[in-house]
Amino acid sequence: VSQIQASNGKLVGTWTAATDAEGVLVAMGKIFVTGLFGLASPSNLYELDPTQAPGAVTLLTSALGGDAFSLAYDGQRIWTANGAGSVSIVTVNPVTVTNVSTGFSQPVGILFDGSNIWVTDSGDSKLKMLDASGNVLLSVGVGGGPSSPIFDGTNIWVPNRFSNSVSVVRATGAAAGTLLATLTGGLNFPFVATFDGERVLVTNNSGDSVSLWRASDLTPIGTFSTGMSTHPGGACSDGINFWITLNTAPGKLARF
């Protein structure tokens, strides 16, 4: 797990022993990372303390559901979306794990909107709103293969890998769960969405590009090439720039 300085792109430090590191979460002053080993094997949850010098990460638990792709924090507990068909709810101090499989087929992405946890389920192409125990309260039909969504303060943007679309779903208020729009154009295996406070960016893993929209009115800003065979994957924002990972050899981190 590497820490990069956002202002100058320099490598600050690298923590080791995070075998098959996948999802990353910043919460409670620490960095939490999932490690996954396939559908049939439980996944790991690692923790590192950024106030300490880089070293080996700490293994918190090996009892997450299989294929723990992504994480979210609800202010009290850490949640993971597990591709093998469950979500895990983790308390950190002391460490306890509750795996919930009812209602899930192939969870991929997970986020917290300030009130509820939402999970994308690639198995049945649904965006699912959960209660505090992990029960599905609401299921919203989205496109095929929904992956890593983002919450923009009002709506949830869901990239749908198999249908080359982005579903925009109202998260809050009386209209929570309403599908507002299905955006298309320029999308090619859209994978991860992120938000910079004004714009939403989606990585197009097969299209070697990123697509941007204005969050307030869903109007497109454009689709921008990341270069041939760059396969952009992960994305986040620090509120100033977008950051995307390019799955090249060697892999790259790019600022946009």
Next chain:
Amino acid sequence: MKDRLRSATLLALTVIVLLLTSNRLPADTGTCGGAMTTLPFTDVMGNIFFCQIAEAFFSGLTNGTTPTTYSPNDFVRRDQMSAFVTRTQDSALRRGSRRAALGQWATPTALPLTGRIFLSGAVFTMASDGPSIWVANSQDGVVTRIDASDLTGNRGWGNATNAAGVLVARGRIYVTGQTNPGNLYVGDPSLASCCPSPPIDTLSNSLGAFPMGIATDGTYVWTANEGPPGSVSKVDPDSLSHTTITITTGFISAIGIIFDGTNLWVTDVGDSKLKKLDSTGMGTVIQSVSVGSTPRFPVFDGSSIWVPNESDNSLTIVRARDGMVLATLTGNGLNGPVQAAFDGERILVTNEIGGNLSLWKAADLTPIGSISTGAGTHPFAACSNGINFFITLLNPGNNQLARF
């Protein structure tokens, strides 16, 4: 006959299907930003404000008058206007916060045990310049920069005797020294270092007695001096002699001081007032607002001043424009409130006696909740860098800086 029946049945089914699906199908369309936009409303097609209506709908500012109508030609009542205006403000604040871009939508239900560092002494106030937190350690007389991201760092200055209030302004760090007469220290962040830390410069050694709070009006540095006698001091940092003027008239025991963009405001624990000073830099009290008992360190949220009243466990909200008391808040865990901080959206108050933090939404004064910091922790100082709140926990031998 059979064919007729089949046709009639098919027609009826078709009508039923059409009726059912028509409720679900989006209605009017228009072109916004070069893209086809579809809304669920049936009365906005061709409207010259179609794209603005679309933005209001997609941003959650309005859901229309019914699921399928927007009623673009209807008048807006004052109660509806309130809903539109407040939703707009809330949405802008929520999305405009740096926390939105960082995906930090959760409010911890307890102060995390992680994200803390130990401090060598008690810290009563601190300030943020964004990337860093500057803490004044009165016990050791040191002022230290701490990285807001990972809470590391020990660069700073020493010899800041009885360091108390901290101000980040004009590219410098200003610190009050609680002595009699009081001191005003200044440090250049580019020269902060360790170890050892260089001595901090003294800008003035003639402030009023025991200065605590510190603020700037853009030209002068002002301090609130507890006394006796209570006073405010004004220092011109640009003059060669760093001219210092101390005003005692109108003050009994000044503690906190803030600038609202036009006027300075001072909390006075001597008569439980919030005092507004003239805008010409004379330090004259032009308005006194009664607040709760023992008003301590207030914060300005862009509209209102939030005053924690330590002795009566309340929070007085004063409109800066005219000094009107908008509300006196109680409950929400208030127990010995001492210091308020603002992150652009929320107000945090430290409760020294209660060992907890209280949070409110600044826009409508609604409580968000009370968060324990643990038994015997005595939370005191508070500031925000726009992403997190930072607080100090005063516990002899176990002083801490914590991120929330």
